[in-house]
Amino acid sequence: MKYIIIGLGNFGASLAQKLTAQGNEVIGIDTNMSKVEAYKEKISHTICMDATDEFTVSGLPLKETDIVLVAIGEDQGANIMTTALLKNFEVKRLMSRAINPLHEKVLQAIGVDEIVHPEEETAERWAKKLCLSNVVDSFELNTDFSIIEAIAPDEYIGKTIREVSFRRNHRLLALTVIKKEEEKSILGKTKTVTKILGVISGDYRIQKNDILVLYGSNKDLQIFLKQKFK
Numbered sequence: 001m002k003y004i005i006i007g008l009g010n011f012g013a014s015l016a017q018k019l020t021a022q023g024n025e026v027i028g029i030d031t032n033m034s035k036v037e038a039y040k041e042k043i044s045h046t047i048c049m050d051a052t053d054e055f056t057v058s059g060l061p062l063k064e065t066d067i068v069l070v071a072i073g074e075d076q077g078a079n080i081m082t083t084a085l086l087k088n089f090e091v092k093r094l095m096s097r098a099i100n101p102l103h104e105k106v107l108q109a110i111g112v113d114e115i116v117h118p119e120e121e122t123a124e125r126w127a128k129k130l131c132l133s134n135v136v137d138s139f140e141l142n143t144d145f146s147i148i149e150a151i152a153p154d155e156y157i158g159k160t161i162r163e164v165s166f167r168r169n170h171r172l173l174a175l176t177v178i179k180k181e182e183e184k185s186i187l188g189k190t191k192t193v194t195k196i197l198g199v200i201s202g203d204y205r206i207q208k209n210d211i212l213v214l215y216g217s218n219k220d221l222q223i224f225l226k227q228k229f230k
Contacts, residue, residue, distance in 0.1 A: 001024050002064060004065050004068045006071060007071035008028050017043060028047070068086055070083045145218065157210075159206055178196050
């Protein structure tokens with residue numbers, strides 16, 4: 001996959017290096033030339049530029065990039081300006097780092113696809129999360145086994161857990177299903193509510209937009225994801 005990471009601070013640089021090491025093509029951007037020089041051998045490509053400048057940003061391969069992440073942490077103004085600029089360029093998937101609750105609200109208003117909290121999650125976990133197609137989240141139990149949340153593949157919609165037979169066909173265990181549902185408050189405002197169905201039975205019929213919670217070895221999970229989300 002192709003990534004652009006803007007801001008090579010501790011989080012941005014660490015994430016860019018891990019994604020590069022996993023075989024992805026990464027462009028790391030920062031206004032500080034010393035940072036760009038420091039990581040040029042560890043990240044696919046590094047560029048020293050001002051990402052708040054529309055003309056300069058327009059020269060980046062935005063249409064060919066799968067994910068653009070604004071990891072600027074020190075300057076909230078630059079973070080917001082860069083994020084808004086990229087939103088206007090309609091990149092495929094836009095993610096941005098939030099520094100505090102107010103900053104997060106501004107990013108939500110801009111309409112980013114996902115907000116990152118580096119203080120709560122490590123670059124290693126984000127690298128794994130971004131590299132697995134259609135994965136909503138992942139939890140590494142140890143170096144060999146993980147639990148992932150993955151959007152149900154289209155071919156499974158309408159089938160029961162028993163019919164899919166995760167254990168026999170993929171050596172995975174389906175733990176539960178998560179649903180995102182829209183609910184209206186008394187004032188008429190709509191909000192998204194997360195519902196977890198508990199331990200799932202073999203008779204449960206998978207529905208569109210269901211998020212499957214699967215347990216298995218990292219190797220089997222990777223094989224499953226590559227087969228189902230090409």
